[in-house]
Structures are given as structure tokens and as C-alpha cells.
Amino acid sequence: MIKKIGKGLIRISSAFKAFAQVLSEGGIKKLEVSMLDKHNELENRKIVITGGGSGIGLAVARCCVNAGADVLITGRNERKLREAVHSIGSDSISYLVWDASDADSADLKVQECERKLGGQIDAVVNNAGVPPHEFFPSVSGAEWDRIYLTNGKGIFFTAQAFCKYWINHPSDEYRHLINISSQGGFVGALYPYRMSKWDIRGLTEGLGVQMAPQNVLVNGVAPGVVRTAMQSFAVQQGDNAYCNQNLLKRYALPEEVAELIIFMLSGACNFMVGQTILLDGGYSIKN
Ligand SMILES: NC(=O)c1ccc[n+]([C@@H]2O[C@H](COP(=O)([O-])OP(=O)(O)OC[C@H]3O[C@@H](n4cnc5c(N)ncnc54)[C@H](OP(=O)(O)O)[C@@H]3O)[C@@H](O)[C@H]2O)c1
Incomplete structure (x- = not known):
């Protein structure tokens, strides 16, 4: 008590x-964000977005649909996924219940993605993640396991399964895999969430090297504070975008991350390999 x-x-x-x-x-700070005019940059491309039922993943899904793609979102909660699909309201979006931490089901889930999308998968946004609850020096073993189950095991086995699929279905067209890291993956890591986000950067570089000869471009995005359920303070602030962490003194909107990801998925970004792009309002360079 x-x-x-x-x-x-x-x-x-x-x-x-x-x-x-x-x-x-x-x-x-009230935010006004410009969205680029989409000219069907992703027309007919088949894209999977893990953790696409909310936040950044949902914003990416919406932008991809607007850019002409067929999109499949995944997550653990069917109701949330159904509502997300409904909110986008297009025939070009569907969902699949998939717990990314279930390593043994990853290959089968990839096949299901292909079946649901009705053709070969062109791109994946490996976005599913869970937030930190405990911080040094009070991190428990249970917190370590909870974080690493999704942000480590989930990210790795999802990436491996899709890369294996692409190795088995070679193409002259570039495929894209985008792993979502964090600003925390660029600064000292004192708790499992940040350590997992460093790991994701490492995986992105390793897979970037491994998969480039197969025309699979593996890159990453490392967002700063973004207004999603993961940052409840930002949601509670409503229209007030103030955030003291970065040089711009504001949080970002999920749509701002989505805009970068659409560029990275488009044919305009086909010479990038193994990079994790920071989008953090200067957080990681401020000291
Ligand atoms: N918001 C930020 O400030 C921020 C900053 C840096 C990086 N990021 C990263 O951005 C990504 C998206 O987060 P967000 O901010 O958009 O938060 P969010 O709205 O909570 O999105 C996370 C999504 O991942 C799904 N998910 C969690 N565990 C999963 C699992 N084991 N299998 C499948 N899906 C799972 C969640 O759905 P279910 O729970 O229904 O499965 C949820 O839809 C995460 O990787 C996060 O670490 C966020």
C-alpha cells in the first residue's frame, strides 16, 4: 500500500x-504536417506491415494504400486489426492475426500473407514492437523476456522468414524490408528496450549485406518520440505537441514517419543498403 x-x-x-x-x-506547439502528393508510387505492390493495427504501422498502411499498394497488416488482436482495416475503408487492405514472437509459425504466416495478398510479396515493414516498462537499475528478468520476445525474437524471425521467402522466389525487381528501430538505438542503452533497438540496427546492417545480391534492400527507420499509444503522454496532451526530448521541442506524428517509409519503399530509394535512418528531431545529436 x-x-x-x-x-x-x-x-x-x-x-x-x-x-x-x-x-x-x-x-x-500545434502541428501542421504536409503530406507529399502520391502518384501511385506503390501501385500494385504487395506490402506486409507487422504491428499495422495502430500507431506508426497504421499510418504507414494508410499511406501505402493511398499510394496504390495492396496492404496486409498483422498483429495479435483481431478486433484491433478489423477496426484498423475498417478505418482505412479500402478493398486494398486486409489483415492477418500473427504473433510475431511465435518463431515456429513465421514461415507458414509468410505463406498466408502471400495467399491473402494474392501474389508475391514485394515489401515488408517489420514494425511490431512493445514499449519499455522498467529502467536501470530496476530491470527485472521478466521485463527483459517481455521486450526481447517481440523486439528481438519477433523482429528477427519475421525478417528471416521473409528473406528466406525472397531467396526462394528470386526477382529482378527490388524488394524492400524496413526494420523499425528507435532513437534509443543510437544512444547509450541502459535497459532492454534500447538494447533491442540497437540489435535491430545490427540486424538491418547484417541483412543489408546478405540480401543485397538477391535484390532485397534491407534498411531501417529510427523514430524519435511519436504520438502513438506507446507514448501515452503525447496522446494525453492532445493538440499540444510539446516534448522536451529533442531540439524541435515537439513530438512527431505517425504520418511523418510514414512519409519517410513510403519514400524508402518507392523506386526513388533503390540505392540504399543496410542503413537505419534517424527521424528524431535531433535527439540523438543534441549533446
Ligand atoms: N511511438 C514512438 O515514440 C516510437 C519511437 C521509436 C520507435 N518506435 C517503434 O515503432 C514501432 C511501432 O510502435 P508505435 O509507436 O506505433 O506503437 P503501437 O501503436 O503500440 O504499435 C505497436 C504495434 O505492434 C503490435 N505488436 C506488439 N507486439 C506484437 C507481437 N508480438 N506480434 C505482433 N504484433 C505485435 C501491436 O499490436 P497488438 O498489441 O495488438 O499485437 C501494435 O499494433 C515499434 O517497434 C516501436 O518500438 C516507436
């Missing part, structure tokens, strides 16, 4: 600190 009260107080005091900072730095 006492512990509960203590934690509550810490939460209230950090919320108060953040609020005071908003006031002292004049932190109300």
Missing part, C-alpha cells in the same frame, strides 16, 4: 515537472 502511494507521488511530481516545463518554455 505504502509502495503504491510512493509511486503515485513520483508520477504526480514528474507530471507536474513536465507541466511546469511546458509553461516555462512556452511549450504549446
